[in-house]
Amino acid sequence: MTSFRLVVVGGSWGGLDALGKVVALLEEGCSFALAVALHRAANSPEGALVSYLQARCSLPVSEAEDKDAIEPGRVYLAPADYHLLVEPGRFALSIDAPVQYSRPSIDVLFESAADAYADESVAVILTGSNDDGCRGIRQVKRRGGVTLAQDPLTAVRREMPEAAIATGAVDQVLPLDRITEVLNDLGRS
């Protein structure tokens, strides 16, 4: 049976609040690390996101540094104004051009995660106001990973989950509390 080692999460408008709810009830000792790309301003203050999430989450939260080891049971955030990429066992950063005006880009994170973790990866699209993540979620699906999207009816902005669902590559469409449940199930396997 597959052990899920990496969950990648993307969101933009309303994404921080949604992410806070998803991570709030994540169980410690899960098999995966969680890597997050939230669209944010290039100059958004470094500590603010980390402390917001850490206040809601029992897993340790940090901004990923270049070549940080990917350790299970931890939450890593893409730093402002960098792309976050996944390699087997480690993160890498880049300052390549923004993709669809975004750096961090959800597609860049998801595509590299699909490449490095294939069927051991899970991709989650949360609320957001554009279609970043569509290419990435297709790639995760193609490589055998699990794909989830927030139910657009429960999203602050529904464009991003709707676009992901429209690709046909999303396995399950769920409200936030159910996303957490599914992740906890996958993390026990």
Next chain:
Amino acid sequence: MPGEDLEALELRLLLDAIYHHYGYDFREYARASIKRRMWRRMMEEGLATLSGLQERVLHDSACMERLLLDLSINVTSMFRDPTFYAALRDKVVPLLRTYPFVRIWNPGCSTGEETYSLAILLREEGLDGRTRIYATDINGTVVQRAKEGLFPLERMQEFTQNYLRYGGRCSFSDYYKVYGDRARFDPTLLENAVFAQHNLVSDASFNEFNLIMCRNVMIYFDRALQDKVHGLFHRSLARSGILALGHKESIRFTSHADAYAEIDGHEKVYRRIL
């Protein structure tokens, strides 16, 4: 390597081919980011596979030039991370002032955003007269572009905001003149600078520096290559020389970590102690 997926194999062969034919060694670049860049070049060339890109790169040196440009352009801003430049001004400039002459190396200068930021900082601190900046990059074309000091006018608002947040002493617009849709930076800012092609992977140390500023360049390297380049920097720094890295880079993983003391841990500014 049996079991290697086809695309990973194609990428490895492409990097080998470039190395053997052109001498540029990208084999120890971080895989995830170089793969994206190769993919982008492949698509722009209208090709379907990395093997196809390999054929074109080998038989068409103009394609190699385009690829090299992809691999050497980073999208950064002047005064990116204003707090970094403030730390440089407040914690490093006082050290540099004690030297009669200051040599600074800015490797991976790309199109020069960082180099000009540094030059502006040095001028405002009155150090420009006795400082020489060596701005180098793997790609001679981008070094030339950096030297010209032309930037898209549309970027000036962002650069100006960064400069203000850094706490610049002047008006940012005093440093450039507008020509159509481009801004040309004051050529006297870098009139004493040396612009040269230098490959961090294969070229040797060429001087002794009081400050090496290399931000967000080594994120494109894998750990083994980072370690080698840190060796090169260590050999190129004067006693008590300063090493400045990007916000999210670390010397923790390198074999030279013990050779440095933190000047500002958050801003990744270090002083050579061994």
